[in-house]
Amino acid sequence: MNLGxxxxxxxxxxxDTQSRAFNSGPMPDPDAxxxxxxxxxxxxxxxxxEETVQFQEQLSGVIEYMKKIxxxxxxxxxxxxHAVPAFDVYREDEPTASLSLEEVxxxxxxxxxxxxxxxxxxx
Numbered sequence: 001m002n003l004g005x006x007x008x009x010x011x012x013x014x015x016d017t018q019s020r021a022f023n024s025g026p027m028p029d030p031d032a033x034x035x036x037x038x039x040x041x042x043x044x045x046x047x048x049x050e051e052t053v054q055f056q057e058q059l060s061g062v063i064e065y066m067k068k069i070x071x072x073x074x075x076x077x078x079x080x081x082h083a084v085p086a087f088d089v090y091r092e093d094e095p096t097a098s099l100s101l102e103e104v105x106x107x108x109x110x111x112x113x114x115x116x117x118x119x120x121x122x123x
Contacts, residue, residue, distance in 0.1 A: 034056070034059055034060075034063075036052050036055045036056045036059065037052050040052070040055075044109070101114055
């Protein structure tokens, strides 16, 4: 699984990996190159070299664990969204005070006409 190598892996590869965990398909190779730096750049996160190495190691550990789970026979187990049944877990819809325009745009990297300005992203 190589996200961010410019060969079409992209975020869909991560989504595909997640869906494969539930469909008991083949798991990605944990030794494959997952470019944490590239994904951080897409998310506009500034990671130090140490953080990139740390997250790369943590991600490899998660993928290793997913491979262990993938070895289990889950053919007779129904897929679930929660560990325990959850019904009607809604809260009352009560209006509350909203953030001011200044508060909303305070941390925006770019603003234009009192709106978030974003660059066009197409890969």
